Amino acid sequence: LIRQGKGHFHVSGMGHEALAAVSIQMQPDDYIVSYYRDRGLVLGRGMTTRQLGLEYFAKRNTGSGGRQMPSHYSNADLYIWSVPTPTGSQLLPACGIAWGIKLDAKPNLVVTTVGDAATRQGDFYEAICFAKEKKLPLLFLVEDNAYGISMPTRKNNPLALNVLEPDNWRRIEGHDVQEVYDATAEAFEKIRAGNGPFFFWINMERLSSHTSSDDQKLYRSAEELRALEKFDPLKGWKDRLIEESLITAEQYAKLDDDVKERIRREYSEAEKAEDPSPNELLANVTAPPPKSDKEILPPGKYRIGDTVNKTLRLGLEEDARRILFGEDIEDPKGGVFRLTQKLSTEFPRQVFNSPLAESTILGVACGLAAYGKRPVFELQFIDFIYPGFNQLVTNISNLRWRSFGNWKCPAVIYAPYGAYLPGGS
Incomplete structure (x- = not known):
């Protein structure tokens, strides 16, 4: 299609197809928080090739309304969260969704994925820490295809460098469909039993160039490329089915x-489908502001801190979905400005201390909100926003827009500033 001038960009999932053996075992209310290489994973979950064709042509009737690049999957009906482009930035929202599931004591889980090159991102480590701290119902998959575009990664990923504890990671051969299936079945059973997260490091081969804009012959030898065929999960599975007489070669x-033939037909039909309208460019940037005529405090003189505390308390009383999360906000400290004093004592299932990790605070807020909670998360000082700026820009600010309103992020982030001292320089 690209050679014909029909479309401009494509991300291949060749070599990663065995992950369909993960998603076919998922329950209807489980979530997938994936990245752009996961075509097999989302097809196993129930997305159709016709839907993928509509996404390829950026048509209006997609999970993004035609606003996302190809292979940036999004399907709220199937609980497939909207893929962000900056790699690794999906992991903390995945933790937020999983935390919401745990807070509601539901038997569901989240499968989240990341490529090997993105395991050098800071959010990767923050997500691992939060998942283990909260014992989240999360299956964490690293898809190690040995390259970050052209850069070899097998010697400098965190597992190879002994940054990660090897005993925490199950090594799996990603071209073996049965091995992927069996390992997943075992992990799912233990996760649903409340045993916390599981971590898979899956060795696989990228059977094509990084994207349609790349040519891997520039940096991979002819000998290496010839050897890739034996790591093709589809060929391996076909050969096994024929060998076991479950299907004939014919x-x-x-x-x-x-x-x-069906795929050609569906992509041809998708090409003719309705395009997005320029008139809808600003649709779903934000939701309409809520209207409230309720009097929270009668007229009078109040300290700002007391006003904030009473407002937060009322919110917690009125909606059990509201979750407060921030550094030092639990009693006895009750926040460095005492904004949350007594709230964790009165609402122990809704008010929680966070780690000193601003990206975790913002990323988890996004996932928790997308799940259906109403997070009200504190940054201790506005000066500290920058370690979490990626989550603010990549996810919180545009999840609703990039998914055409199919995913929403009703989160409140508050942070003190000014007053009598700065929090940073």
Whole structure:
């Protein structure tokens, strides 16, 4: 299609198809928080090739309304969270969704994925820490295809450098569909039983260039490329099915022809579908502001801190979905400005201390809100926003817009500033 001038960009999932063996075992209310290489994973979850065709052509009737690049999956009906482009920035929202599930004591779980190169991102480590601290119902998959575009990663990823504890990570051969299936079944059973997160490091091969804008022949030898065929999960699975007489070679060939013809037809139909309208460019940037005529405090003189505390208390009383999270906000400290004093004592299931990790605070807020909670999260000083700025810009500020309103982020972030001293320089 690209050679024909039909479309401008594509991210291949060739070599990663065995992850469909993960998603076919998921329950209807489980979540996927993935990245752009996960075509097999989302197809196993229930997305169709027709939907992928609509996304490729950036058509209006997609999970993003035509606003996202190809392979940036989003399907709220199937609980497939909207893929952000900066790699690794999906991991903390995945933790937020998983925390919401745990707070509600539901038997569901979250599968989140990341490529090997993005394991050098700070959010990767923050997500691991938060998942282990809260014992979240989360399956964490690192898809190690040995390259970050052109850069080899097998010697400098955190597992190879002994930054990660090897015993925490189950090593899996990603071209072996049965191995992926069996390991997932075991992990899912333990996660649903309340045993906390599981971590898979999956070795696989990227059978194509990084994207349609890349040419891996520039940096991979001809010998290396010739050897890739034996790591093709589809070929390996086909050979196994034929060897075990579950299907004949002729039956497989017919099935292969039928699937290819169906995909050609569906992509041809998708090309003719409705395009986004320029008139909708600013639709779903934000929700309409809420209206409230309720009097929280009668007229009088109040200290700002007392006003904030009473407002937070009323919010917690009125809506059990409201969650407060921030550094030092639990009693006895009750916040460095005492804004949350006595709240954790009165609402122990809604008020929690956070780690000193601003990206965690903002990323978890986004995921928790997308799940359906109403997070009200504190940054101790506005000066400290910058370690979490990626989550603010990449997810909180545009999740609603980039998903055409299919995913929402009703979060409140507050941070003191000014007063009698700065929090930083």
